[in-house]
Amino acid sequence: MISFAVFTCIILAAVFANIIAPYNPFDPASLNLMNGFTPPMQANDFTGEVFLMGTDDQGRDLFSTILYGLRISLFVGVMAVALAMVLGVLLGLIAGFFGGWFDVLIMRFADIQMTFPSILVAMLIYGVAKGVLPPDLRYEMSITVLIISIGLSEWVPFARTVRGSTLVEKEKEYIIAAKMIGLNKWQIMIRHILPNVLSPVLVIATITFALAIIAEATLSFLGVGVPTTKPSLGTLIRIGQDFLFSGEWWILLFPAITLLALALSINLFGDWLRDTLNPKLK
């Protein structure tokens, strides 16, 4: 239950970031380079300002940057899971309901994609997408490309589960009855089969959400994620690592703790959710 509280706190902090945060770190006009490298809770030598968690190398208040960065991380996570869910459920329904060549093709492709770890797939899709886009669009579309690459790397568990449930539901009498009434295939699929195969999807969605958050942090850390002017937690940790040896420990510590808290609370909350939703334990 602590994890639920922590998780909710983090979500609320991210949603209300622009009210809580004392500064807006994404507005270049508000940054003062002289503020850079201020330790936490100490007055800056030049401007005299005090920052709760100190500042990074560009004078951004770390507390605000973490809050805004959380926003981006959560946004990317939610959108990526949504993409993976929609794509996976759709493909699973098609594979299970229509069978035949669709089934073979989709499942073979899923098997091949599953032999590669999802983060590798995400990196590849990101690289290819960046290569396809003209150079001037690459910066603006960074977040979209990131969402697409993480989403496309995580659709397979959804598809597999939905396909299995669809295969089972297909044989049931109410579907045969619907066919006899004359409903067309898409109507049957969406209005009758879909609601009955959705329950495991929520479980998979929570697992995928945790994976997506960590994937986004990893990709941002590696430099192939969000652009550096809109840093997410991963980017901040990367910056922090660069300045570790010169003694500015706070640039690393606070984002690291935030990321750890986020990942742990999502994992524990997901575990709790799965245990509660599991009909076998009731």
Next chain:
Amino acid sequence: MLIIILKRLMQAVMVLLFVAFISFLIFRFVGNPVESLLGQEATVAQRAALEEALGLNEPIYVQYAKFVWRALQFDFGNSYRGALPVAELIATRLPATLELALTSATFAVIFGVITGIYTAIHRGSFLTNLILSTSLIGVSLPTFLIGVLLIWLFSVELNWLPSFGRGDVVDLGWWSTGFLTLSGLKSLILPSITLGLYQMTLIMRLTRAEMLEVLQQDFIRLAKSLGQSNRQIYFFHALPNILIPVITITGLQLGSVIAFAIITETVFQWPGVGLLFINAVYFVDIPVMSAYLLLVGFAFVVINLVVDLLYLLIDPRLRDSQMRGEN
């Protein structure tokens, strides 16, 4: 039996050809090789000439066939940055990654099996609970965060171990090794722990689960009733039965190792193939990306095939069900 092996081989080849096709698509259609090689001021005639020379006007299947043929001869084109042949780039950096992977796998297997057996035998003890809760944190921590925190503790604060690079390496012909120098060995420690920690957690859980299950079996009870010592039971009867699933799962984990190696190499600036790949993604260096995909795909398919076949060979029950067509 031979038919099963042939079927598996055929499937593996199909998957390889498909991966090669994706790799070819990336290589040919993403980015503009003509522009990258000639620059933006080339005339139309120059571009047309280069297109003819590179064979870009031939039908797709011909280009694909040529791509595969050249790949089999280890010719992957030249990198966009520096115009070095990609095969050479990969070959010089491969030993670094392989040494890192080998060391981390050894670390993961040894410590994973030991802790797994310990937690299975001494259930409920303080150390067991400590290990299990730490493993939960280990799973939640992203790999790069583990690496960075290790650097902070051991390099910055304690100054015991180097924080980047490979140290001094000894050149043995076409392989450069870090095992023979002290600085090389010291540089190997932190990256191997970072890379191996996730695997170790997995192996530990697997070993523990398998051990607990095997210890419930009747033949263990028989051994106890015959008066055999605990040590004999654990290591002579139980352990051999759990080694096979552990080894196969570890083999199948190779995919994660390669992916996490990219991250670990970036954190520690380890000059391996993973760092090469991430730089290629960052700078949109297409030939390196597509060659990496091909190589990695090849490695995965081969490993999966070998593990599959080994499993069939070792476990006669699987063999029979396969032969009866319950595929």
